[in-house]
Amino acid sequence: MRHIVVLWLVGLCLASTPVRAHHSFLAEFDPSKPVTLTGPVTKIEWTNPHIFLHIDVKDESGNVTNWAIEMGNPNSLIRLGWTRHAMKVGDVVTVDGSLARDGSNLVNARSVLLDGKKMFAGSSGGTTR
């Protein structure tokens, strides 16, 4: 039996102010500073209140910098069918996001692509690996 969720479908297409489950993202990230990063995952923190991916990113000069990618909370993803096994260290991902306001190597993920598939967005579609 599939998990049945009852949802209010009120105001379905109304604009929503972007907010996060735990805190205001505008306080931490700057949407006027978008960034795209690609690299192998070095660490996964599948924890509340936020999941963090850490990836190594190589610049034009070959210098490698480790970036932290802040995401949503695991509970929402678990309810959509994702698990802590969805991604593993060594996977090469491409992250679209926005830079942290304080200049640290921290990005909020707008999307995470792995092998062309958008991860952690909507239902897992059975992707659990």
Added chain:
Amino acid sequence: MHTLARILTVTAGIIACGGVTLPAQWRDVPTRGVPMTPAGTPNLEAPAPKLANGKTPDLSGIWDAEKRPCDEARAPLGCIDGQLGIPVGFRNIASDLQDQKDPNDPTPFQPWAEALIKQRMDDFGKDDPNARCLPQPAPRMWPSFHPQKIIHTQDSVTILHEFMRQYRQIFLDGRPLPKDPEPTFQGYSVGKWEGDTLVVETIGYKENWLDGQGRPLTEQARTIERIRRVNYGNLEVETTIDDPKAYTKPWKTRTIKLALLLNTDLLEYICNENEKSSPHMVGPGGAK
């Protein structure tokens, strides 16, 4: 609008909005005792169940706040954090106005409170206690991202919140409110029935934020929540905020609507397990 509540399957509306897609495969243990339609689906518009006395509406169940799908096109940082949608009232508990500085804001602020919320919005909410893993006051718990489980007996309503693994007690045994309670995050709550509505009076709050925009709640606050299980699958809560220190007169929050979640349970959420965001919450000023 509660008649719009539906079992969440793939709906054309959701797809059209490009918002939240599908639910949840968290546990498949069926909820027991759910009324069914002739078609064999849960009848969420069946009458609200009663306690063992056969009279009092039973508020028990796992409830999830009404949410709007996060709109990718309008969310500058995307919706990857708002997978299951944005709770209605989470950001602005006073009205449907989402805009940061709406001149039609109906909240009857005292001047200092109006200046404070303006400052909080200008700061992008960087000082929200909730972001530091501190609990919210009771009215702010209803429009939550996370489910909450009500356990209702004759003498009390206990609410288990998934978010931060909190609990709240509402005493129904006829006790009076304490004269001078020690302030707490959730306050001290007693309730009584008016028809099929549970009326909950709460005092003894710590100073806190009522919503994401930062409407203040002070230690002078007294709140009245009117909680009604509209039918089997739907719950509504309207709160009156009576806080003369912050507001010129009592005012009502928007009605927070919650829908029953079937075949699931609460998950663990320990906010301090890995809270790393606070040091980076510098607001519009940039680096600290």
